[in-house]
Amino acid sequence: MKLRFAREALREAFQLAASVAGQRTTKPVLQNVKVETTEQGVIVSATDLEVAIRLSVVEGVEVLEQGQILLPASRVAGILRESPAGELELETVQSGCQIKGKDSVFKVLVEDPEEFPRLPSMQIEPALRIAAKDLVGMVRKTAFATAKESTRYALNGILFVITDHTLELAATDGRRLAVATLDLEKTEATLPPAIVPVKALTELERLPTQEEEAVEIKLEETQVFFKTERGLISSRLVEGNFPPHREVIPKDMDKKVKVRRESLLSAVRQAALLTTEEAKAVRLSLSPAKLTVSSKTPESGEAQVNLEVKYSGKPLEIGFNPDFLVDVLRAVEEEEIELEASEPTRPAVIRAGKDYLYVVMPLTLL
Amino acid sequence: MSFKDIKGQKEAKEFFQKAVSKDRLGFFYIFAGPDGVGKGLFARELAKSLFCESGALRPGKPSVGTLDNCSSCPACLRIDSDNHPDVNWLDVRESAELVSVKDARPLQDALYLKPAEGPFKVAIVRQADRLSIAAANSLLKTLEEPPPGALLILLAAALEALPATVRSRGQVVRFYPLPRDVVEKMLCQRGLGEEEARYLAAISQGSPGRALEIAQRDGFQEKRNLVEAFAHLSKENDLKVAEELYRRAGKDAQNSMERRKRLLNLITYLLYFYRDIYLLREEAQGLLVNEDQGDLVRRLSQRLKSGAVEKIITILLETKRNLLYHSNQHLVLAVLTKEIVNLAVP
Ligand SMILES: [Zn+2]
Numbered sequence: 137m138k139l140r141f142a143r144e145a146l147r148e149a150f151q152l153a154a155s156v157a158g159q160r161t162t163k164p165v166l167q168n169v170k171v172e173t174t175e176q177g178v179i180v181s182a183t184d185l186e187v188a189i190r191l192s193v194v195e196g197v198e199v200l201e202q203g204q205i206l207l208p209a210s211r212v213a214g215i216l217r218e219s220p221a222g223e224l225e226l227e228t229v230q231s232g233c234q235i236k237g238k239d240s241v242f243k244v245l246v247e248d249p250e251e252f253p254r255l256p257s258m259q260i261e262p263a264l265r266i267a268a269k270d271l272v273g274m275v276r277k278t279a280f281a282t283a284k285e286s287t288r289y290a291l292n293g294i295l296f297v298i299t300d301h302t303l304e305l306a307a308t309d310g311r312r313l314a315v316a317t318l319d320l321e322k323t324e325a326t327l328p329p330a331i332v333p334v335k336a337l338t339e340l341e342r343l344p345t346q347e348e349e350a351v352e353i354k355l356e357e358t359q360v361f362f363k364t365e366r367g368l369i370s371s372r373l374v375e376g377n378f379p380p381h382r383e384v385i386p387k388d389m390d391k392k393v394k395v396r397r398e399s400l401l402s403a404v405r406q407a408a409l410l411t412t413e414e415a416k417a418v419r420l421s422l423s424p425a426k427l428t429v430s431s432k433t434p435e436s437g438e439a440q441v442n443l444e445v446k447y448s449g450k451p452l453e454i455g456f457n458p459d460f461l462v463d464v465l466r467a468v469e470e471e472e473i474e475l476e477a478s479e480p481t482r483p484a485v486i487r488a489g490k491d492y493l494y495v496v497m498p499l500t501l502l
Numbered sequence: 503m504s505f506k507d508i509k510g511q512k513e514a515k516e517f518f519q520k521a522v523s524k525d526r527l528g529f530f531y532i533f534a535g536p537d538g539v540g541k542g543l544f545a546r547e548l549a550k551s552l553f554c555e556s557g558a559l560r561p562g563k564p565s566v567g568t569l570d571n572c573s574s575c576p577a578c579l580r581i582d583s584d585n586h587p588d589v590n591w592l593d594v595r596e597s598a599e600l601v602s603v604k605d606a607r608p609l610q611d612a613l614y615l616k617p618a619e620g621p622f623k624v625a626i627v628r629q630a631d632r633l634s635i636a637a638a639n640s641l642l643k644t645l646e647e648p649p650p651g652a653l654l655i656l657l658a659a660a661l662e663a664l665p666a667t668v669r670s671r672g673q674v675v676r677f678y679p680l681p682r683d684v685v686e687k688m689l690c691q692r693g694l695g696e697e698e699a700r701y702l703a704a705i706s707q708g709s710p711g712r713a714l715e716i717a718q719r720d721g722f723q724e725k726r727n728l729v730e731a732f733a734h735l736s737k738e739n740d741l742k743v744a745e746e747l748y749r750r751a752g753k754d755a756q757n758s759m760e761r762r763k764r765l766l767n768l769i770t771y772l773l774y775f776y777r778d779i780y781l782l783r784e785e786a787q788g789l790l791v792n793e794d795q796g797d798l799v800r801r802l803s804q805r806l807k808s809g810a811v812e813k814i815i816t817i818l819l820e821t822k823r824n825l826l827y828h829s830n831q832h833l834v835l836a837v838l839t840k841e842i843v844n845l846a847v848p
Contacts, residue, residue: 163584163585164584164585165583165585166585185587185612185618186611186615250576251579251580251583251585252585253580253585253587253618254619285607287610287640287643287644289611289614333615357616358616358617358618358620359616359618372615372616372617372618373615373616374614374615374616375613375614375615375616375649375650376614376647376649
């Protein structure tokens, strides 16, 4: 294999692939990035056996001789990072690979590409196509609610439910639930729900996309694929069953109030300043025209922030873990959110727009 | 390497042959048996048999039916080189504390993802007797609702060291020491000299893995030097021999634990040497373990007074115990050589 390329052309893709490579040290071959030539350019790939990433690079790359090679991820990423901008030449030589710049030459020992795991095809038959920024937004609004390192593995991922007219993403750690939906133009068919590891979805956010670019999604029994114009991410799905989250969403909420998101976020943050790790709770007191966010601990004192709201229903006092409120208020972008509750002991709901809802368990206030 | 190259372990082979041909493979096995008799090799070959793509072995398609593999298809090759996505190993670091939940985590993660290529996902824990109770329970939790195709194999030398909850859940498959001649032949095939192979086969208690480990650190030569030194032990040099013994065991040792382990190994060499002398005296025949230094054995067996050999063997066994409990290893060795000299050189 022989390539001539502008350093900048390959650096970003290589770095992205290198960040996926090598996370599992028990399988040495995974610490490599695979580079293979195509008709127009090269494809740069890496996998940690959970997530695979493939990026096609066309511009700035000239293929002088077809072939494929495994390059040690961190070393070659370093070479691309440290080399001065300009043209580089990469060539397979006996027992390795030579990377030549204007004034530099590196000979890197490489492993046999046959040892590398199989990679998904860059061509997929998508089940649906949505705007990349919509998907990234939905992930951002749900990922924070996943469990971290639960032995109920299903809770560590995000549930994808595709019906003939909506895409729904749901995440829960057992104490809160985030659900983002998106209306679709009619899709092919209803697919069985799939639990996608968060890791794949955070990589997705890093894929280079153009404004307004679409991402194609394909679901298989054991894997999911996300494809953009230049990149492909695949991930193995998580085993197990997601809890029946629709049943958790409370209905018949008699207390509803609209609040400016920024104001509530700021109020919760301020009230949280005087909470402690042992007593991490803020109190929301709703009364006509007023919402008060407060906290009180014997060790550090009291805090109280008042917000003006349009409310004329019955008063309510309800406690929350401030982190659970801050997370959601930071993740959504709407100017105004709606807070719904019924009893101090029953879950409350935060809605942001018609496509997003968040259920959160209250804390018992002392 | 392939199944037929696994020596012995007939029981394990038949057990899995039956399970596989009846399509009744379980999801949790404990391979119990001494270190170095092939538990890891067996687990690897079993995994290869499940994934092997060779049509010759499996006419039809990936229905599991044969406990064999081709060792040459891409699946087999990648399992051999530890690069198969659905076959994961948990290796325990040497001299580490017990395996924590965090250490076991990647293996669990792999079990809880859907298979990459399927239809199985195999997770193998080496030295599972070093799992902490929390880590073992966490692994068991994964198996409460075993993910489809999951197969967890724990390899353990001491079954009793596993938490009772684990022992009771897994199907135990026993692995046994191999006959001495089989080990000897294997060692010769690995390129060891005849004398060395015979000696290591004799002292490794049916464990080719252990024998190879000794060979790797040049244990045979070490033993020869040791026997030579003890055969020529005298009132003039006994302290020097003790010091040399102590120094040698400490060379390249990372810590005092490792030094102690090596000292215990050296004492074992000596035990075999004096055992040979004893056998020769009492029975005037029998297979000498130290045949390669038979002259020394014979010479000493004639020279030593009746009763002295038994006493030396008792002293060596005591020395082993003392090395375990005394912090001053050097002193223990000095006492040892002094006592042997008193018995051997009146
Ligand atoms: Zn095969």
